[in-house]
Amino acid sequence: MSSAIDRIAKLLTVLWVAPVSVFALLLLPLAVWRASWRVTGGVLEITSPALSWFLQGPWFRAMSGGAGFAAATIGHVLVARNRTSMDNCRVHEHVHVRQCERWGALMPLAYVSAGLYAAWRARRWSAYYWDNWFEREARAAEGGAPRSDKRRF
Numbered sequence: 001m002s003s004a005i006d007r008i009a010k011l012l013t014v015l016w017v018a019p020v021s022v023f024a025l026l027l028l029p030l031a032v033w034r035a036s037w038r039v040t041g042g043v044l045e046i047t048s049p050a051l052s053w054f055l056q057g058p059w060f061r062a063m064s065g066g067a068g069f070a071a072a073t074i075g076h077v078l079v080a081r082n083r084t085s086m087d088n089c090r091v092h093e094h095v096h097v098r099q100c101e102r103w104g105a106l107m108p109l110a111y112v113s114a115g116l117y118a119a120w121r122a123r124r125w126s127a128y129y130w131d132n133w134f135e136r137e138a139r140a141a142e143g144g145a146p147r148s149d150k151r152r153f
């Protein structure tokens with residue numbers, strides 16, 4: 001009986017996060033050529049050379065103040081540069097998955113608001129990412145300080 005309840009709860013969680021996860025469809029053209037798709041812990045993990053290019057694009061380099069991101073979370077979808085990046089970032093990214101499960105469709109608004117507030121407080125743009133409450137929680141789960149070689153979103 002509890003297994004049926006667990007399945008219903010999981011389905012409801014997936015539906016709650018779906019308004020965020022659906023944005024991963026925008027990356028579908030980047031997730032075909034030489035791509036790797038895998039489901040781990042109820043989360044779809046995708047890597048590809050085109051996603052690697054995307055994660056290192058000027059849009060993410062500006063946000064990270066460095067080389068872009070190794071991985072990113074979009075609801076129940078994780079994208080990463082490659083399998084090694086995915087493995088290195090999984091703990092961090094799964095914290096973001098849990099955050100999406102808490103906030104649902106409000107997650108993008110909450111994340112952007114937290115980032116803008118952090119940047120405003122620090123009076124510097126890099127704080128949008130580094131001092132963002134959601135990122136601090138994810139880094140804390142890793143049990144260490146942020147490392148510049150493993151920046152993630």
Ligand SMILES: [Zn+2]
Nearest residue numbers: 135138152153
């Ligand atoms: Zn992050």
